[in-house]
Amino acid sequence: MLLLVACTAPVPETSSSGGADSADVTDSGAGSELAPGQGCPNPADLYAPACVVRYDVEVDEDDWVAMQSAYDRAAANCGDSAQVRDKYPATLTYGVESIDVGIRLKGNACTFLAGGKMQFRVDIDWVDPEATFHGVTSINLEAANYDPTGQKNGLAYSVFRDVGIVSPEANFATLYVNGEFYSAYENVEQINGHFLDRHYEDDSGNLYFFIWNGHYGELRTNEDIGDVSRWTEMEALVNATPDSVSWEEFEDRIPTLIDVDQLLLALATEAVVPQVDGVWAGSANCYVYDNPLGCGGAGCFEYLPWDMDSAFVAPPLDLCPACGSSPETETADPITFISGRGPARKWRLFDLLMALPARRAQFVDDLALVLDTAYDSATLEARHAARFAQLDPWATIDPKVDYARFVESNTQLSLLFWDRRAFLETWIAANR
Secondary structure (H helix, E strand, O other): OOOOOOOOOOOOOOOOOOOOOOOOOOOOOOOOOOOOOOOOOOOOOOOOOOOEEEEEEEEOHHHHHHHHHHHHHHHHOOOOOOOOOOOEEEEEEEOOEEEEEEEEEEOOHHHOOOOOOOEEEEEOOOOOOOOOEOOEOEEEEEOOOOOOOOOHHHHHHHHHHHOOOOOOOEEEEEEEEOOEEEEEEEEEEOOOHHHHHHHOOOOOOOEEEEEHHHOEEEEOOOOOOOOOHHHHHHHHHHHHOOOOOOHHHHHHHHHHHEOHHHHHHHHHHHHHOOEOOOOOOOOOOEEEEEEOOHHHHOOEEEEEEOOOOOEOOOOOOOOOHHHOOOOOHHHOOOOOOOOOOOOOOOOHHHHHHHOOHHHHHHHHHHHHHHHHHOOOHHHHHHHHHHHHHHHHHHHOOOOOOOHHHHHHHHHHHHHHHHHHHHHHHHHHHHHO
């Protein structure tokens, strides 16, 4: 049963320094009454888990119409997406703070639904490239139409963090556009250079967005230098094994390039969740950081999870025809499962590691470790119920939400925690 729990937090004092990064504000913004259940709408930490933060955006009416028109055209024909990524000037107000920003649509145009909720990215550094706001340069407002639960990202990232994988923070946010409530979202921390600064001791390494479907890593930091030689070396090693590179050479060299222990634990976490649109499932969606202090100080690549709105339960086909179908996620095999969203094959590196008996055994042990440390069904259900209680008051008044489906999908999600764990316990016992 999902329990409705009021979630509030202590009211912080307001800083007098005037800087956006140092302010602790509590004002509600544009003055409209808050819906029941929203606590601490303007905390200093944008991702404070106890808070439903509030963002007010002022954007020219013609620009707002242009974004809606681009969305509608893509919903009718996702090939017609010429203006989907166009960015428009706006003013972001957060309590008593205001800053000039850029705003654009986000998400895969082929997953837009007619009349659906638009997702947004707000770029703090669009006007001033040096600007930050409460330590971030981008705000992600995520509510994929194919995730009727409205909360998969934050739940999945919490599992990764519990096993020690660096992950984005995520809470909930309400968005008001030109003074009117538009919708509620997951407020997801963007992985970029500022993320590295927040989460790593050394943030000078290369950050890549890993696009498995295109077989490459797209450089996202240090673009002015553009040195991707280490990434190229890793790809070449993976692609050449075992044809022109021996298994022995692969086993010796791959741990000098990527933290294999961290990768296997991360992919085991993807498998446990399960993330059907992730690298483990043969699709895409993660970042990779070339951590200068990784692998005991020698430096190596580390996995960073991203885009978890397809975790736990595969997207329903009626809400995402372009997503493709996936088998029942609660019984997804941790090694052989391939998502209907991917290129119908695993990442070659994963296949190579699974061909090594010691690494395969390590992966199975990692699955058990995730269950023991981060996938306790009762804990997840309680965490889910608390997040549901934060989001539910907004879902009841959100014109973009099918409320009956919102409740039904969250009930199904709660049941999956138990079904997935039961399947994995049996699978691990049979495969050790």
